[in-house]
Amino acid sequence: MSTMSKAEWRAQIRAQRQSVAPAAGPKLARVGLDWLASLDMLAPAAAGMTACAYVSMGHEPPTAPLLEAWTAAGHTVYVPVCEPEYRLSWTLWHPGIQMAKSPLAPVMEPVGPRLSFAALGSVEAILIPALAVDTAGVRLGQGGGYYDRFLATIPALPVAAVVYAHELVAPGLLPHDFLDARVTHALTPAGYQRCGPPLGNGNAQEP
Numbered sequence: 775m776s777t778m779s780k781a782e783w784r785a786q787i788r789a790q791r792q793s794v795a796p797a798a799g800p801k802l803a804r805v806g807l808d809w810l811a812s813l814d815m816l817a818p819a820a821a822g823m824t825a826c827a828y829v830s831m832g833h834e835p836p837t838a839p840l841l842e843a844w845t846a847a848g849h850t851v852y853v854p855v856c857e858p859e860y861r862l863s864w865t866l867w868h869p870g871i872q873m874a875k876s877p878l879a880p881v882m883e884p885v886g887p888r889l890s891f892a893a894l895g896s897v898e899a900i901l902i903p904a905l906a907v908d909t910a911g912v913r914l915g916q917g918g919g920y921y922d923r924f925l926a927t928i929p930a931l932p933v934a935a936v937v938y939a940h941e942l943v944a945p946g947l948l949p950h951d952f953l954d955a956r957v958t959h960a961l962t963p964a965g966y967q968r969c970g971p972p973l974g975n976g977n978a979q980e981p
């Protein structure tokens with residue numbers, strides 16, 4: 775276990791992100807396409823898949839090219855909307871959709887109908903933001919707990935945390951507690967990899 779607190783990790787990574795060159799978008803898009811294809815049970819896909827992702831902000835690894843690549847490949851993409859009490863709802867994303875600033879967090883959200891996760895139908899993959907993730911699937915987020923609450927309510931699905939390559943760290947380094955939901959994969963501009971225990975047990979908590 776780390777000697778740094780979550781707050782100290784967040785401060786360090788946010789400071790480092792100030793000087794990361796923002797050219798990773800196209801690489802991340804390629805990795806995102808490959809990851810989704812690797813999950814496709816019906817490959818080559820006759821129809822598009824349904825996936826959840828998010829609109830990056832500030833110095834996060836840029837997801838706009840990835841969102842565009844997924845929709846261009848025929849996939850249906852939903853992104854999160856911040857709701858009171860750190861809950862998330864979902865709304866359809868497509869290129870050019872009108873966006874508005876969330877009243878609850880420093881993120882942009884599409885205007886349009888808000889849907890519960892259950893209303894999205896069968897979602898095959900979920901991409902979530904992170905400041906860091908370890909190879910056992912422990913994720914450090916921005917600190918609202920939006921995604922921990924959300925992941926606690928859904929069935930076992932492929933969930934990938936998106937980070938820069940140097941933010942994918944060895945197991946045991948990141949501080950975590952029993953509420954922190956595990957991710958099944960890490961996605962960086964350099965590639966994707968499986969994290970932690972086998973699928974179907976992706977959010978299992980430690981004894």
Ligand SMILES: Nc1nc2c(c(=O)[nH]1)N(C=O)[C@@H](CNc1ccc(C(=O)N[C@@H](CCC(=O)O)C(=O)O)cc1)CN2
Pocket residue numbers: 788791828829830831832833834854856879880881903904915916917918919920921
């Ligand atoms: N792009 C994105 N959307 C997201 C999240 C996220 O982390 N990233 N969230 C995840 O829960 C939720 C929004 N919650 C958030 C809570 C706090 C901060 C925050 O404190 N941001 C820093 C800036 C970080 C940066 O520029 O890298 C800040 O404002 O100081 C951001 C989002 C849902 N949507």
Ligand SMILES: Nc1ncnc2c1ncn2[C@@H]1O[C@H](COP(=O)(O)OP(=O)(O)OP(=O)(O)O)[C@@H](O)[C@H]1O
Pocket residue numbers: 780903913914915916917918919920921922923926953954
């Ligand atoms: N399933 C849950 N139910 C209730 N509270 C929770 C749950 N998961 C996390 N929390 C609370 O949310 C707060 C933030 O948690 P944490 O620091 O792990 O956020 P994070 O995962 O970094 O943020 P985010 O998911 O928004 O990116 C903490 O007070 C934590 O106890």
